[in-house]
Amino acid sequence: MGDSLARLNGGVAVITGAGSGIGEGLAHRAAAAGMKVVLADIARDRIDKVAADIARTGGIALPVVTDVSDPAALEALADxxxxxxxxxxxxxxNAGIETLGLSWEIPAATWEKTLNINIHGVIHGVRAFAPRMIAAGEPAYIANTASIGALGIMPVQTSYILSKHAILAYSECLYMEMQLKQLPIHVSAILPGPVATxxxxDSAGTRDATSNFHQKVMEDMLAANGMTGMEAASIILPQIAAEKFWVSTHADMTREYAANRARHLAELSLPALPPEVLGLLGDVNAR
Ligand SMILES: NC(=O)c1ccc[n+]([C@@H]2O[C@H](COP(=O)([O-])OP(=O)(O)OC[C@H]3O[C@@H](n4cnc5c(N)ncnc54)[C@H](O)[C@@H]3O)[C@@H](O)[C@H]2O)c1
Known part of the structure; x- marks a missing residue:
């Protein structure tokens, strides 16, 4: 994997959610690898700042305000x-949002917003770009940010978790479609562990005691244990360039989650949180 980044040098990268966190880190790392970087995000001030930071280091970045929940905006981004x-x-x-709340209490519009960004944003991103990437006939890479949560389950984050399971399954099918058609487009699923972003x-959802408690626990957990977006990007980008399908930030944790999920399904055991997570969130039912 050592020199895999050399494959990116001189190419063009498009990164959604590039205004913050993991996407911002990926934008900087792609620019440092010699790529021209298109920064797509709903937050204009953030991508303008990232573009200016990249320009200051001698890189080339084009900020394009884009709402990934709108397929027409993704077509415009591709154009x-x-x-x-x-x-x-x-x-x-990469763009994605977190949504907190009990499934039956989250308003329909919030459910739709979450699924439109986290699932449809990826699907329509591929629809907007893949035909022209394929027509170019050159080796290229599509990476979709799922989550280590795609290998787990988590109450109160239900809409987020199901969206990430969907992105993992989608990415696996997309990978095979590229193989089926013998196309030189390599597909990766990015499964970040904790990253302090x-x-x-910024999470959407209900603002009741259960959601607020969950939000606080997760914010504290990311602040205490999360790597930075730049650190995550430094681990992610070489794996994409090396044509890995499974792209982790925390390899051991990913293997553990995958093994637990496989065991849970093989045994058809009841849904349950690991004891250490239950310890953190145990209070939630009392609220
Ligand atoms: N931080 C973590 O621990 C973690 C773990 C696993 C997966 N992820 C995933 O990584 C990705 C990036 O998350 P992050 O932690 O860097 O979050 P972040 O909130 O720091 O950054 C997300 C960016 O996406 C942008 N965005 C939100 N809605 C958008 C829309 N409709 N159109 C375009 N851009 C939009 C935001 O403006 C923001 O700049 C997400 O898909 C997230 O689910 C994060």
């Missing part, structure tokens, strides 16, 4: 990218 820079070597469908602070 802008191909018109400005030509073919795309790396697409990272704004994701829980």
């Amino acid at each position: 802008k990218t191909f018109d400005t820079f030509g073919s795309v070597r790396l697409l990272i469908n 704004r994701i829980f602070t």
Whole structure:
């Protein structure tokens, strides 16, 4: 994997959710690897700042305000990218939001927003870019940010967790479609573990005691145990370039989650949290 980043040098990267956290880190790392970087995010001030930071270090970055929940916005992003820079070597469908609340209490509009960003944002990102990446006939990479949560279950984060399970399954099928058609587009599923970002602070959902308690526990956990977005990106990008399908930030934790999930399914055991997580969230039922 040592020199895998050399494969990215001189290419164009498109990163959604590039204004903060993991996406911001990926944008910096891609620019440092010699890529022109298109920064797509709903937050204009954030991508303008990231673009200025990249420009200051001699890189090239194009901020494009994009709401990934809108398929037409993703088509416009693709048009802008191909018109400005030509073919795309790396697409990272990374934008995602956290939503907290009990499933039956989350309003329909919030459910739809979550699924539209976390699931449809990825699906329509691929629809917008893949045909032109395929037509270019060159090796290229599509990476979708799921989560280590795609290998687990978590109450109160139900809408988020199911969206990440969907992205993992989607990415596996997309990988096989590329194989089936013998196309040189490599697909990766990114499964970050804890990364200290704004994701829980910005979370959508209900604002009842259960959600608020869960949010606080998770914010504290990320602050105490999370790596930075830049650290995560330094681990993620070489794995994508090395054509890994499973891309982790915390390899041991990923293996443990996968083994636990496999055991749970093989034994058809009842849904349950690991004791250490139950210890953290145990109070939640009393609220
Ligand atoms: N932080 C973690 O511990 C962690 C763990 C596993 C997976 N992830 C995943 O990593 C990805 C990035 O998360 P992060 O932790 O860096 O979060 P973050 O909140 O720091 O960054 C997310 C970015 O996405 C942008 N965004 C939100 N809605 C958007 C929309 N509709 N269109 C375009 N951009 C939008 C936000 O403005 C923000 O800049 C997400 O898919 C998240 O689910 C994060």
